[in-house]
Amino acid sequence: MLVSLKWLEQYVDLQGLEPAVLAEKITRAGIEVDGVADLAEGMKKLMVGEVKEKVKHPEADKLNICQVDFGEEELSQIVCGAPNVAVGQKVIVARPGAHLPGGKIKKAKLRGEVSNGMICSLQELGIEGKLVPKEYSEGIFVLPAETPVGADPLEVLGLYDTVLELGLTPNRSDAMSMLGVAYEVGAILSEDIKLPELDYKESAEKASDYLKLRVDASVENPMYVAKVVKNVKVAESPLWLQQRLMAAGVRPHNNVVDVTNYILMEYGQPLHAFDYDRLGTGEIVVRLANEGEKITTLDDKERTLNTKNLVITNGKEPVAVAGVMGGLNSEVHDGTTTVVIESAYFEGLSVRYTSKDLGLRSDASARFEKGLDPNRVIPAAERAAKLLAELAGGEVLAGSVVFDELDKTPSKVIVSPDFINARLGMKISLDDMVSILKRLKFDVETANGMLYVDAPTRRQDIKIEEDIVEEIARLYGYDEILTTMPIGESTPGGLTAYQAKRRIVRSYLEGVGLYQALTYSLTSDALSQKYALETASVTKLLMPMSEERSTLRQSLIPHLVEAASYNVARQADTVALYEVDSVFLGLTEEGLPLEEEHVAAVITGNWLDHAWQGEQKKVDFFVLKGIIEGLFDRLGLADAVAFERATVAGLHPGRTASVLLNGKRIGLIGQLHPTEQKANGLKETYVMEMNLAAILEVSTEALVYVPVPRFPSMSRDIALVVDRSTAAADLEAIIRQAGGTLLKDVRVFDLYEGDKMEEGKKSVAFSLQYFEPERTLTDEEVVAAHDEVLKALAEANAQIR
Amino acid sequence: MAMEEQLNLLKEEALAKIAAAANSKELNDVRVAYLGKKGPITDLLKGMGKLPAEERPKMGALVNVVRQEVTEVLEARAQLLEEKAIQEQLEKESIDVTLPGRPLKVGSKHPLTKVVEEIEDLFISMGYEIAEGPEVEKDYYNFEALNLPKGHPARDMQDTFYISEEILLRTQTSPVQARTMEKKQGAAVKIICPGKVFRRDNDDATHSHQFNQIEGLVISENITMSDLKGTLDLFAKKMFGQEREIRLRPSFFPFTEPSVEMDISCFKCGGDGCSLCKKTGWIEILGAGMVHPNVLEMAGYDPKKVSGFAFGMGQERIAMLKHGVDDIRHFYTNDVRFLSQFHRTEQ
């Protein structure tokens, strides 16, 4: 909402406050002022002149050489490029030394002809092109003939004004009118309101002689008022009216349309003007449209309607879409003489539906949607009649044609001062409360220690006790509110076990060198299941903004790979990222997708890079596997985790494994398939993703210390030659199984697959530790246990070297 | 030659060789040669049997004196040589200490996580729990239970990604509040809800279709607006510095009444006005209010008996303000040059 302070002053005394000070007061009381614009900013020394002569520029087709009179001894020569410049016009001139928003004006030569400044368009005065009246939008603005030469055009145009831009919250639709703002400012400044004048002379003829009205949809249209004005002369509006509309962000058209728009801004009540003769039937019937019924609206577009759209008809065909847009067939035009003014109350939901349906939103529909003040339907119609009589020479027919089933009673709220103070934690006196409500022009009475409040109908947002609490608080001032802390039972608070462990997982991963990434949950259909640990039916948006963000993901890996690719493309030689976030799988009984929290990581580049000492190590499978093993160790689950060769689409078939927790597959790890790496501009890149929820739900036992061994252990090494496909983990399992209780630790310490081996074979060496915490082992015991190990290995076709 | 004379000669010879020994090996050779079991001094002692009995003690003492003297000189020389050897080794081992150290791999939290954990920990210390909920929500919890029935004009404030008519991507973390209240069945509530939310916005420097909020909710008997102000004041000082002042401005949210927005005094200019605070001296931080009675009622609370406050803010906004980040997209691009700036402490 744009509020011209000059206009506002018609209704309320602004006490001479600086605009910025007033803006601050309005903001602090509840309506945020988003901008304060001085309309004359950057302009000075402009002058009104009269064009006395005009000749074509000899060198340039589009330029005219004008002689302009400023009431001085001599005429001044100005070259003008506007197509509409003409002799006899009163024009706005920026003479040398003048300032315009575009800069300072200097004497110039245009194609050899001296120009003492320029004749201005409204755009050159900082007015938006879309607000400039159509006939002047491509050229200079022409002032009324009676404007005195030498006058200050800013004064003539009413541009010594400031406009406040209000950012209105949906509850404050009352401030979508100048009167509403006036009431708000009046409450803030403790000033009274001066209402617009509604008096005019009625003709002897009655409106009801001209017009019949029937409303067939009283739910959608509970109130309809029409007035008829005869002998109207459609013309340009007076300058003051045009200026007010432009300041409010509305383009002036002609006096009839401008009056309806002026009242829309003044009262917040949308009006519509029909050409009575074009209406043709002397009848208005309001009804719901027939399915498929057509109307061509003012914007010259044919619209097909349905039975939820409310229309105004002439009894035969639609002449307007109620509250949304008028029809072309009944539009007021230059030759219009009799005008029907419609002031109606259309139900917000109905207008909202239709305006969305037709894709037509306007200042009018926005106000209907938010809900009008039912008590302004009639005054707005009267005000329009008065202005048409004054500005368009109209003759107002007596009375109105009215349909009225609208409830106009104010909402009553009964509230106790104690309740108000209890909510605020304050001790505001009853007198102060009453005085605030009176400043707001609420009807208030006190009885039995209670406040009986009748909220005016313009404040549709006031319905319950809490609304009164807010009105009191905002005008009393939030600065006056105390600062206390909630009292009552103290709660321990804290993280749940899951939340605490999740933090541990994150800090572990950060500690081993990974940065936490955040990527988008929405992805493309193609990526939604790529690399997924498990898949289920996908969840898609009804109306995505793009295919790229249309589907909820089931794997975190694709976006992490994108992030790695993004970094590598920007010269990062190493990228190590992890993410903890949900994936969305199928549907639960509640009808929502199962949101499963996963942890995923991507690593590429060098894991170790200490160049000047010549130490550099590329990331490999075992770097990432080590990170995973370390994580399970950190969570007390080192013994519960295992890795098993696996294949996953998009990953290297020979370098991919499932992560098993207590035998259940809960994750995957692998190298990106070389073709995927290439497609993403990546070198060797490893990824992993695990079901974090499944990991964190495994509870671990209390940590009890195991005695530190006091007796030495005995170590035995075994080198085995086995098939290349034999898994080291399987060999280790055989060794552990056969080694019995004395065998406490088994570790791979060497692997050889080089050309000294027989084709298809490899050598794996294990180091075995035997010990007993409470005594020294004898050689015989160790030999016996170790022989069992060797025997078991031989049985498993492992060749002992 | 008399034995004594012989002894002195041996001594002079040994001392000369000790002095000439250039390293511990040569010195050891001297030790073995003169003091060893097969050395000349031992031989002399062995030959004492041939002397008259009365000369033997005198001669024995003399041999011991010489032996002692040679040993002492030898030990002194040994120590000297060892010190010299250490010195040489140290010189050889000297390094350029200004060369860079071996870098340890370090990662770090995402800046938004950093902000969230800081806020969480502050409120945990005041007895709050952390509540979480689904990101794909029912229209009911995201809107209706929060006093936003279907067709409510305020629904325009948030453009929503719908999955179906009744299911959507949550546009705010408030549905977690609605779900928590429902679950608590009338008991007191004190929670912080951090989480991801979605709106139909084109991604640019100040908008993101996915972003994060963090909200708080307290419900109990006698909760007042002053309690809200006190809590927010503490929060502002903790997050943005002890000198911060707060101010509340009336605002509108469908689920609170009264509703306010909280500004803090600008931490860049201290309130004098600068580009960060758009010359106002104040920076908008969050929205808050007293829980609307309709919201309480829908969750099974009696608004005549209990009251509550709620507040909520955008994580990105807090992080952008705290760290001077100028483009919201940085939080989702995962540029390592951005992420790596957030691992250090600030205190």
Ligand SMILES: [Zn+2]
């Ligand atoms: Zn500042």
